[in-house]
Amino acid sequence: NAGVTQTPKFRVLKTGQSMTLLCAQDMNHEYMYWYRQDPGMGLRLIHYSVGEGTTAKGEVPDGYNVSRLKKQNFLLGLESAAPSQTSVYFCASQSGVYEQYFGPGTRLTVT
Amino acid sequence: EDQVTQSPEALRLQEGESSSLNCSYTVSGLRGLFWYRQDPGKGPEFLFTLYSAGEEKEKERLKATLTKKESFLHITAPKPEDSATYLCAVRTQDYKLSFGAGTTVTVRA
Numbered sequence: 001n002a003g004v005t006q007t008p009k010f011r012v013l014k015t016g017q018s019m020t021l022l023c024a025q026d027m028n029h030e031y032m033y034w035y036r037q038d039p040g041m042g043l044r045l046i047h048y049s050v051g052e053g054t055t056a057k058g059e060v061p062d063g064y065n066v067s068r069l070k071k072q073n074f075l076l077g078l079e080s081a082a083p084s085q086t087s088v089y090f091c092a093s094q095s096g097v098y099e100q101y102f103g104p105g106t107r108l109t110v111t
Numbered sequence: 112e113d114q115v116t117q118s119p120e121a122l123r124l125q126e127g128e129s130s131s132l133n134c135s136y137t138v139s140g141l142r143g144l145f146w147y148r149q150d151p152g153k154g155p156e157f158l159f160t161l162y163s164a165g166e167e168k169e170k171e172r173l174k175a176t177l178t179k180k181e182s183f184l185h186i187t188a189p190k191p192e193d194s195a196t197y198l199c200a201v202r203t204q205d206y207k208l209s210f211g212a213g214t215t216v217t218v219r220a
Contacts, residue, residue: 004154031206040120042198042212043155050206058207090154099145100208102154 001026004103006091012109013081021076021106023091029101031094032074033058034066036087037105043090049074081110113138113203117211124218127188132214134199135181143202144182146175148195149213155198189218 004025013019023032030051035043045058047066055066063085065077074093078085088107092100114137124130136144143162147155159168161177168175172193174185184197196215200208 033207040212042115043200043208043210045207048206092154094206097142097202099157099160101157102147104154105152 003027004091004093004101006089006103006106008106009104010107012111013078014111015082017081018077018079019081019108020078021089021091021108023074023076023093023103024072025074025091025093025101026072027093027095027101028071029093029095030071031100032068033092033094033100034064034074034076035090035092036060036085037090038087046076046089081108083110086110113201113209115199115201115209115211117197117199117214119214120212121215122217124186124189124216126190126218126220129185129187129189131186132184132197132216133181134184134211136199136201137180138201138203138209140203141201142204144177145200145202145208146182146184147198147200149198150195158197186216189216191218191220194218 007022033048034046049055049068052071067075091103094100118133146158149155159175164179196213198213200210
């Protein structure tokens with residue numbers, strides 16, 4: 001099993017550009033999450049999904065959109081990137097009420 | 112509002128020097144406290160889940176304990192490979208975790 005994978009690993013955007021981050025899991029988990037991690041602030045939840053076709057806002061959703069068209073994939077979109085969105089983005093998946101499994105992260109820089 | 116506070120922010124240890132990390136929490140209804148390890152440039156890796164006060168879990172040189180207000184991660188006789196950032200998180204609703212900012216542990220040989 002590959003677990004949770006994320007693409008791309010690194011990306012540099014100019015202000016105003018758009019992009020999509022892809023998360024895939026092969027563990028048949030119902031729940032999937034997108035977090036951002038900034039120095040000194042820990043992991044903050046952006047959006048999450050409790051099943052295929054469903055999404056919900058987390059703690060810091062502004063400027064991001066998500067979609068979960070297939071159970072194994074969770075996409076995070078930035079429609080108009082801003083320097084404040086420079087961060088490391090992590091995807092995670094969870095089965096039932098058990099622990100979350102994290103991907104390796106995407107390092108995004110917006111200039 | 113749910114709050115998770117970890118201390119200290121950073122901890123420098125000599126190899127073999129045991130110590131403890133603290134995670135204090137304020138939540139409306141705890142449904143699990145989680146410890147993760149994160150190496151530089153990588154995603155968090157699950158270590159332990161604790162559900163009720165008095166519960167303890169062990170893995171190699173790590174031992175996690177839980178009270179009604181805080182959790183401790185004890186590192187016994189650490190080695191350089193134990194150097195990492197340790198994250199604490201609490202679950203209050205079935206689907207979501209709230210994370211602390213982490214404690215970065217550096218173990219010198």
